[in-house]
Amino acid sequence: MIALQEKSNKAFLNARYDFLIICQHSINPEITLSDVNEMLLQHILTEEIFTSIFSDSQFHRENNIAKELYKVESTFFNGTTKRNILGVISHYYTVIKHRAAAIADHHDKQVFLKVIYENFYKAYNPKAADRLGIVYTPHEIVQFQIESVDYLLEKHFKKSLADEGIKILDPCTGTGTYLCDLIDYLPAHRLAYKYKNDMFANELGLLSYYIANLNIEYTYQQKMGQYEEFNHICWVDTLDNTGFGLKGTNTDLFGLSVENTERIREQNSHKISVIIGNPPYNAKQENYNLQNANRFYKEIDSRIKNSYIKQGTAQNQIVVYDMYTRFLRWATDRLKEDGIISFIINRSFIDSRTFDGFRKCLAEEFDFVYIVDTQSDVRKNPKISGTKHNVFGIQTGVAVLFLVKKKDSMH
Numbered sequence: 001m002i003a004l005q006e007k008s009n010k011a012f013l014n015a016r017y018d019f020l021i022i023c024q025h026s027i028n029p030e031i032t033l034s035d036v037n038e039m040l041l042q043h044i045l046t047e048e049i050f051t052s053i054f055s056d057s058q059f060h061r062e063n064n065i066a067k068e069l070y071k072v073e074s075t076f077f078n079g080t081t082k083r084n085i086l087g088v089i090s091h092y093y094t095v096i097k098h099r100a101a102a103i104a105d106h107h108d109k110q111v112f113l114k115v116i117y118e119n120f121y122k123a124y125n126p127k128a129a130d131r132l133g134i135v136y137t138p139h140e141i142v143q144f145q146i147e148s149v150d151y152l153l154e155k156h157f158k159k160s161l162a163d164e165g166i167k168i169l170d171p172c173t174g175t176g177t178y179l180c181d182l183i184d185y186l187p188a189h190r191l192a193y194k195y196k197n198d199m200f201a202n203e204l205g206l207l208s209y210y211i212a213n214l215n216i217e218y219t220y221q222q223k224m225g226q227y228e229e230f231n232h233i234c235w236v237d238t239l240d241n242t243g244f245g246l247k248g249t250n251t252d253l254f255g256l257s258v259e260n261t262e263r264i265r266e267q268n269s270h271k272i273s274v275i276i277g278n279p280p281y282n283a284k285q286e287n288y289n290l291q292n293a294n295r296f297y298k299e300i301d302s303r304i305k306n307s308y309i310k311q312g313t314a315q316n317q318i319v320v321y322d323m324y325t326r327f328l329r330w331a332t333d334r335l336k337e338d339g340i341i342s343f344i345i346n347r348s349f350i351d352s353r354t355f356d357g358f359r360k361c362l363a364e365e366f367d368f369v370y371i372v373d374t375q376s377d378v379r380k381n382p383k384i385s386g387t388k389h390n391v392f393g394i395q396t397g398v399a400v401l402f403l404v405k406k407k408d409s410m411h
């Protein structure tokens with residue numbers, strides 16, 4: 001169908017071009033028309049699922065990216081065409097709707113979203129799922145990180161997560177678990193303010209972005225009894241967004257008023273005090289040079305070169321350019337003078353020789369470093385073979401990291 005439109009449908013070509021420009025500014029200048037086609041497919045395939053499970057949600061009417069994709073979709077996917085195409089896959093939707101009817105409470109809906117996020121994505125596009133690190137974070141870990149950060153805020157800054165002005169960002173939000181758990185954790189009388197002013201999330205995958213947005217708005221609605229659009233979720237490649245040192249970016253692209261770009265600019269204008277999350281890593285890719293490698297990030301990679309690599313002594317430090325080190329580099333620079341980072345990441349940096357420069361930088365750049373090593377590296381410890389000794393059911397060992405930076409520190 002899309003190939004057909006490319007030949008003759010001018011309205012489609014124009015709408016798709018407008019969306020391409022948004023993508024190139026928000027995600028990556030190298031995004032192509034075939035990437036946009038792929039997003040359109042994801043949008044069309046999942047729209048039906050979301051509207052049947054979240055029929056009372058305003059998400060699809062309100063979300064700025066969904067609206068833009070609707071514009072492209074509506075240039076050809078209407079009436080009989082839509083009915084005929086969706087008719088071919090209607091038996092899948094029937095099963096889903098049947099299951100959806102049995103989902104009664106909020107908790108079950110969240111579980112459903114996590115399943116779509118992981119299972120659907122992995123089946124639909126396994127390479128992208130691996131490259132992006134599509135794995136949700138268990139609730140217990142998220143809760144542990146949130147409560148520990150709150151404790152550390154009190155201990156080191158005499159502040160709390162609920163305080164006005166303590167701005168919190170999840171830079172790779174997936175299904176939005178960290179912000180959803182934060183909504184549950186914060187006292188209700190502070191929540192409206194925090195939700196409007198102090199909570200931020202970024203996500204790169206379109207489907208994940210939709211899921212996170214739905215999840216966050218739904219969790220808020222459940223707790224507060226009313227729907228409120230969440231304006232602080234950005235569809236963006238976090239690692240490419242290093243514009244927080246600048247005054248602002250152009251939000252009027254070719255005459256389009258682009259809400260997403262405005263959101264990114266707004267996020268960049270704030271001082272962020274807490275960066276929390278579960279950055280991606282490639283489960284099947286232990287080597288930077290393997291196929292399915294991540295893209296090159298000019299600015300962040302050069303920051304890594306001039307810090308972690310420069311301080312390191314090993315000959316070959318290519319593995320230091322991991323996705324989690326990129327996120328740490330980005331987060332450290334984003335915090336500027338003070339604040340807290342909490343990530344759950346690969347534990348390899350703790351004792352691997354290649355990471356000596358990385359360790360040295362952490363010690364220099366932060367005033368307090370807390371590491372909870374879950375001792376879960378299955379390859380190093382044959383006694384714990386299998387998948388049940390690791391919170392993610394994977395072989396790679398993980399650690400929970402808390403880093404505290406203080407402006408007025410003594411050294």
Ligand SMILES: C[S@@+](CC[C@H](N)C(=O)[O-])C[C@H]1O[C@@H](n2cnc3c(N)ncnc32)[C@H](O)[C@@H]1O
Nearest residue numbers: 132136137172173174175177203204205237238
């Ligand atoms: C391990 S998952 C996070 C899971 C999340 N905490 C949850 O419970 O659902 C990592 C997420 O980072 C996103 N991601 C990967 N690279 C990114 C980038 N450069 N910028 C923003 N998000 C990115 C992936 O799409 C994925 O959803």
